[in-house]
Amino acid sequence: MHLGKVIGTLTPCVVYTGLEGVPLLLIQPLNPQQAPAGSPFVAADTTRMCGRGELIYYESSREAALALEPWFVPVDHAIIGIVDNVKLTDYPVERSDD
Amino acid sequence: MQLGKIRGAIHSTINHSFYNGRKLLIVDYLDYKSKPTGEYVIAVDTVGTGAGETVLVIDEGNSARQIVDRANAPVRAVIVGVVDQISTRD
Numbered sequence: 765m766h767l768g769k770v771i772g773t774l775t776p777c778v779v780y781t782g783l784e785g786v787p788l789l790l791i792q793p794l795n796p797q798q799a800p801a802g803s804p805f806v807a808a809d810t811t812r813m814c815g816r817g818e819l820i821y822y823e824s825s826r827e828a829a830l831a832l833e834p835w836f837v838p839v840d841h842a843i844i845g846i847v848d849n850v851k852l853t854d855y856p857v858e859r860s861d862d
Numbered sequence: 863m864q865l866g867k868i869r870g871a872i873h874s875t876i877n878h879s880f881y882n883g884r885k886l887l888i889v890d891y892l893d894y895k896s897k898p899t900g901e902y903v904i905a906v907d908t909v910g911t912g913a914g915e916t917v918l919v920i921d922e923g924n925s926a927r928q929i930v931d932r933a934n935a936p937v938r939a940v941i942v943g944v945v946d947q948i949s950t951r952d
Contacts (some may be wrong), residue, residue: 765886765904765939767872770908796869796888796902806887809938811876811880821872821904823931823936827923831878844936845877852870 765821766843767794770814774806787812788800789843791822795851800844808832819847865945866919868911872904880935881947887941888912889919894950905939906930918943 772790780788787809793802798819807822810831814820820843822828828842829835866889874886885907890898897914905919908929919941920926926940927933 766902767904770877779939782910796890810878813876821874823938825938827936827938830934831880835934842936845874845881848873848875848944850870850888853868 765823765852767798768792768807768820768822768843768854769798770816770818770820770843771804778820780833780838782832783808783839786832786837786839787814789814791820791841791843793822794819796850798850805841807843808839809843811843811846814843814846817825819850821845821847835856863942864907865894865896865948866890866917866941867892867896867898868913868915868917869902870892870913879938880930880931880932880937881906889896889917889939889941891919892916894948903939905941906937906942909941909944911941911944913937916945916948917941918945 774788783784795801893902
């Protein structure tokens with residue numbers, strides 16, 4: 765799982781069976797310091813409570829589909845939860861030299 | 863499995879039911895020289911680790927589901943061990 769931020773919502777007019785009523789949100793992936801890291805993508809919202817600008821954590825690949833009910837649906841990213849707070853321990857992080 | 867270092871934790875009350883009461887830790891991946899590779903993952907803690915410890919992380923769904931013993935759990939990254947020592951012969 766990784767951190768992300770909800771930056772938009774999506775309303776499909778036609779959707780695959782099993783995905784009716786599942787909210788689709790636009791997510792900007794973040795690094796632990798909550799800076800953007802990677803390009804935005806669309807994720808299914810399993811909590812059904814996410815709003816714009818919220819800090820979330822998401823899962824990808826088969827585990828994303830498993831988070832939904834019914835789970836045998838074609839989904840590759842799913843929001844697993846809304847983050848209340850992130851506690852980072854700051855220790856010197858030297859980057860690897862390769 | 864991969865080497866990682868616990869960088870912090872996240873707390874969440876609104877989440878998928880599987881994650882209720884589970885500890886979610888932010889793990890920085892390390893290379894075999896214990897240097898951060900820049901990648902990170904949020905993993906479920908199953909061995910009771912704390913900040914700054916070097917750990918072993920599995921990032922594969924099938925193994926993760928066997929470890930948490932739940933057939934259809936939406937989990938992939940799991941912390942499975944604490945590393946005491948790494949010795950390599952260069």
